Amino acid sequence: MNTVMIITSMLVVAAVGIVVGFGLGIFGEKFKVEVDEKEAAVREALPGNNCGACGFAGCDAMAKAIASGQAAVNGCPVGGDGVAALIADIMGVQAEAADKKVAYVRCSGTCDATKAKYNYSGIKDCRMATVVPGAGDKACSVGCMGFGSCVQACEFDAIHVVNGVAVVDKDACKACGKCIDACPQKLIQLVPYKQDTFVRCVNKDKGPAVKAVCSNGCIGCTLCTKQCKFDAIHMDGGVAVIDYSKCKNCGLCAAVCPAKVIQHPKAEQLREAIAKKKAADAAKKKAELEAAKAAEAAEAPKTEA
CATH class of the missing domain: 1.10.15.40 (Electron transport complex subunit B, putative Fe-S cluster)
Incomplete structure (x- = not known):
């Protein structure tokens, strides 16, 4: 190969490179994506x-x-x-304060409260266990299975299974909703962070049927609905449901719940206060009756001997 051919080849390659580069420059400018x-x-x-x-x-x-x-x-x-x-x-705008939300598991069917139908030794995954007859080994077929699919879905270590039931750490929860999607029982919902009152059951069966499978379940007595002054709790079938937009977190519904399925941080104190008031009212009524009887006896004419 002589020098002329080498030089010619180099010039051709250079020319092609220039043309291609020029074309890419034009197309790049014409079709470039504007970055906001x-x-x-x-x-x-x-x-x-x-x-x-x-x-x-x-x-x-x-x-x-x-x-x-x-x-x-x-x-x-x-x-x-x-x-x-x-x-x-x-x-360049003003950020409005958002209503913070957290996930909540509507179940109190712990290992101590609900009966086991059989010994389950399969895959520890709630979604896989749904194909097992009865949807898991717990007697309550609508409650938390306790295998932790929600735990695996959470990226923030905000939910753990405690005594057979998933429990959310509200301060660690970011309300991403992945645990909601992972729960085949649809027990998890996003609730206001400031909410303190919850019904820890979704079983809509009648009281005797609920108690047969879980000692912590809602028995549908409706005492909570009668106690609420804000029209914030209603019955859905045999289970109480709270309207968080109306609930004032007074805790009175939890105080009168005989099954103790309604959660409130001051439920025990409220129960004691109600019991004391009932005792005081009963004592007052008894004293009034005794006073009335004594007055009647004093006013009655005495018979002479």
Whole structure:
């Protein structure tokens, strides 16, 4: 190969490179994707869990929605108020305080309370256990199976199985909702963080049927509905259900619940207060009756001997 051919080849390659480079430059400029600086900044502020709790496919979609005004700056439940404040600063708006929510497991069917139908030695997964006759080994077929599918789904170590029932650590929970999707019994729901009153049962059967499978279940006595002054608790079949938008967390429903299935931090104190009031009222009534009888006896005419 002579020198002329070598030089010619080099020139051809160089020319092709120049043409291709020039073409790529033109096409790159024409079809380039504009980067929204606000969107990029919002994406950087988001925690990056891609949990979907915000209602979007992931943090990228959420950032795009916020930057375009289609989502609120406080729309990320995982990030909370801190992330909302950062995004609000990026977007140049005021961040409104979001109503914090946490997951809650509506079941109190512990190993001590519910009976076992058989000894289960299969895969410790609630979703897999649903194919087993009776939906698990517990006598209550609608309660928590206790195998921990929700625990495996949680990325924040906020839910654990305690004595056969899943329990949420409300301070660690980010309300991402993954445990809700993982629960085949549909026992977990998001509730207001400030909520203190809960019905720990979903069994709609009548009282005797419930007690036959779980000593902690709701017996459908309706005492709670009669006690509530705010119309915040109603019966759904044989089980009480709380309307959190109306509930004032007074705890009176928990105090009168004979099954103690309604949870409230001051339930025991309220029960004692109610019992003392009933005792005082009974004593007062007894004293009034005795006083009335004594007065009648004093006013009665005495018969002469």
